[in-house]
Amino acid sequence: MYRRRRLLVVFMLLLMTMFVLSACDKKPPIKIGVVGTMSGKESDLSVSGRRGVELAVDELNAAGGINGALIELVIKDDLNSPEQALKVNKELVDEGIHFVIGHFTSGMTLSVIDFVNASDLLMLGPTISAGQLSGLDDHFIRFIASTREQADVLSDIVASEKHKSSMVLYDIRNKGFTDKLVENFQNLVEEKTGFMPLAIAYNPVIKETRDDAIQKISEAAPEGLFIVASAEESAILAQTIKKAQPTIQLYGPLWANTQELLRKGGDSVEGMILVGGIDYDDQRLPFTRFKESFNLSFGEEPTFASMYAYETMKALATSIEVTNSQDLDTVKAKLIEINTFEGIQDAFEIDAFGDSTRTYHAYKIQSGALRKVD
């Protein structure tokens, strides 16, 4: 009798264990890192990109996650400093994270790329177009086209405007992106017009270099000026330069193409031509839906960074889901194998080196809004 009772107890314990185990069936979350300049003056691009990732994750998790596992974002701030960037990537590795979306500027990415390649991290850059990162079979996948495509779009317009003279003013800090872009632009303009535009570098942190650069430009008085700087910087430069040269035609890269430029540039950026990754006049359902969700979630307009980051997150989720693996090589191979992804506005491709090709368009600021240049 006693023994039977003991058996019963053992049986009950077993049952309870099974119940507990079945209750624990919920899969552990898939952790994905997001790194970028999340605070400070130059945080616009990264925050906008991060919000794109957050929106994608909200949608994915609402639909049940990836193969039943929810996605958990681990957000790190690189403070726009190479040392901090390296530190946060190390933290991600220590936390056992394999996939990281970011950084959002080429300079930050270049400062961590050697570490990323040597560790178990796959870095997906929604906005990184640095030429140095192209054509390598590394741990970095680019979700944006290279600088050459940007330079191509702008040089075409410069050629068609038939400026008597043109110049380039660029922020030296985002090296890897700015110098490559400027070089491409100079070469292409020379190819198309026969004249190579002069390029002037400056460092916004050192006020004298900016003043010096502005001085040089007002002396040379070119008809066209390509400003390669952040939105914030471009706005300030435009305000100053336009005061002295009201008729100058300004050009800007995708980097500067955020709401910040319009907001802070005011009148001075009217007529400026920018490379655009996002067409706000697009009335097709995928974009209008995306725009609406973004507005509802964050109370602001999406930027190209938000859209690319959103697409990056969705592509990564697809690859993890299809392979049902969190091994970075498997997931990377799948991303390359899938090759063509349906973007929100256009399809984009990822080649064998993890580089993307996308179509860029030129946009002109008219009455405080971006209008596509045909």
Added chain:
Amino acid sequence: MVVFLLVQGIFGFITYQNLKFKFEEDIRVNTESLLEFLNQNLDNFIDTPIALLSKMREMMPQNFLPADVEFIKTYIASIENVYPIIGHIKMIDKEGNLFVQSTDLEEFTTYNFKNESFFINQPIGNEIIWSNIYMSTVTNKPTITMSETIGDLLLVADINLDELGTIIHTDRFKVVKSISILDKYGNYLYDDNSLKVEQRQKVTQFEKIKEISLNKARYISKTDEGNALVVAEKHGFQDDGYLVVELDYDLLIEPLTKFKRNFAVSIIGLFLLSLVALSFFMKHIVKDFNHLSEQTKAVATGNYNYKIEPCRFLETQGISNDFLKMREILENRELRILEINGGLEEINAQLVEEIHEHTNTLIMLREKDTDLERALNIAREANMAKSQFLANMSHEIRTPMNGILGMINIMIMTPLSDEQSNYLQTIQSSTNTLMSILNDILDYSKIEAGKVVLVNERFSLKRTLSDLNNLFRSSAVHKKIKFEFIIANDLPDTIFGDEIRLRQILSNLISNAIKFTNFGGVELYCKRLIENGNKITLQFKVIDTGIGISKKEMDTIFDRFIQGSNTGETKTKGTGLGLAISRMLVELMGGKLFLESQLDIGSAFTVEVPFEICNDQIQGTFQDKKRKKINDAYLKGLDILIAEDDLTSAFIMQMMLSKAGASVDVAENGSIAAEKSDKKVYDIILMDVNMPILDGLNATKAIRLKNNLNNQGASVPIIAITAYASEGEKEKCMSFGVNDYVTKPVDFEILYEKIISLCIKEVHMEKNSGVEKIEGIIETLCQASGFDEETAYLVMETYLKQTKGILDRLNVLKESESSSAVLIETGQLFHKLKGSSGNVRANEIMALAIEAEALCNERTIESMQEKVALMTSLIETYEESFRSIREISKI
């Protein structure tokens, strides 16, 4: 004890619930007041800048003069210094350019504010507009701007959001973990952790917060972290946003936790106390019961003088007293029982003696019984041995008998004088009689040994009965007696069962009836008895007006070797096994056979057997007709190899097959047969199973391994000839690669049929589908139109001719230019073809014609021509098959 604890538990639970409710109410009230306090502070925070802005409006001159600029600058700078909450104040002109600013910031001097949200959404009248949160380029801190219009100018004041903390945060509430302010999208406007604001993060549980706020549930909801509560409240700051307070859950419910703990301690204490008390009482009660138990044991063993110990408890005392009374009664009763017992013992002794005697008698009887059984077994074994011997003998005799029969068959075909012919017929009839006797003996022993396996095959009841009628009609006519079958109309035509055995039973009964009837007649009645689903029990009744069977004989007539009127006066012959076999077979089939008879008047044998109804009809007509069309010359041109070691058998077969027109070779054993089939191509091989050197089955295997072919290039068919016709034998033969088999003695008609069916099958192997199709079409046509078969054939012939014509025309049109006239004609031809094919039920062609017509209408010429080609080849196949069928039926 259990009840006690239960009551305690219930009481405790109710108390706990009440207290919990009270605590929760307290928490609710406290939370409300906390929120009110915070809201008040927040309102104050918002009121300050609003009041300041109104004041500024009052202070400012409405029309600005250049001289006013310095005054305004001093004024707004002083406000900025006094109120830390105010960041930077600036005034913007109509063009979006700076008019004046509180602190001189160089970057603003050239700045254009046209695209700033505060410029785009200009306030009207005394309205104040709040901007979205943004990172101030001046302070690098999260900022909101307030703007109002003063005259033509726009006054813009930055509000330092991080100042919010100093205003709303409080140490008065220990339970508060953190306070956050969110905008309507869930973005942090303020949080104790300033990073969240600086990084413009969105709160993680925004949906939950919205839900709480929406339900006006200013109340507790647990966060994912588990230990805190979220209280959310809309605030009137900027647009509608959320004030979120996280509380320390543990601290909040601390009083409740404490109560719960104390309560649990007191319950456990009570439980332990009751346990101690109970164990004390139990110990004493057990002691009392032990005493009582010992007394009971003592009384049980008859010790009525056991000394009783006093009990401690009143209740046990009562039991003890009752026990004493019982002891007295028991003592008296026992004395009386002892007296009665003495008398009973004497009677018992007598009874034991009697039983002993009876047992002895029983043992003797049992021994005798065993002896009898042994004797019976010996008799049974002897009987079995006799039966076995008889069976063996019969089997052995059958082989030479076959020889005799065969030779007689051949001899009859030679030229004979009438006298010789007469003798020979007598010999033939005697031999046949002898064969049937042998078959009876074999059958009986087989059934007795349980070796008969019934088959369950589909057969036509009507045909079986009609065959039987044909079989016996001549003998009845010969005896000049009436012979009639009365068959009910509602019988199913096709049933499942063992036709051969049913024939055997009925043949036996009918032949007996004819045998014993000299006047009057024999009638067979057949009707259904019971029908249940697809099961049917049929009754066959054979009634004769013969000599009848006496009552005495009726008991033994079904025993073996017993014949009716066994007195020798009648001219009957036979083994007397017939009825015994019939009854055994009927019983094997699950039926009954019984007899009613009256001496000199007649007998009636009734058979009742269950069958299964078959719902498909046997497609007999074609088969039958084909069979009838075969004549002796049909084997003409066939090369046949016979493998048979018994020379007589071989000779007979050679004779019979040659007579049917075949050219025949003979091999004495399997090895020679295999060799011969290598050297010469045969149409068919007849293979005796039992042969020396290499038996028939292994010879077949050897031939199959070499894959010898017949004249048609198909695998040469082999028919096994075997003396053992059991079910297993058939499967064994087939497994060696034999196509079919016949049993000895060989029924040549069956053999011819099998040879023809196998050879024809081989001939038409490739065109098989065509033949089947044509037959199928004609059969469908017959059924659908009510044509007889011959008419259907004529219709088919006409159809084939007409279709050939249409297709020829189509093929001609194909070559010509594809003008619209040509296409119209083509379409019409397809339409016609569709109609005529449908009429004769040539569905395959009809389907193709429909498709082709559609393709023609779509002008898809190439696919259409493919259909024409398909139809042409199909119609050629049909024609060829049709010709071959007609040729067979003409033979």
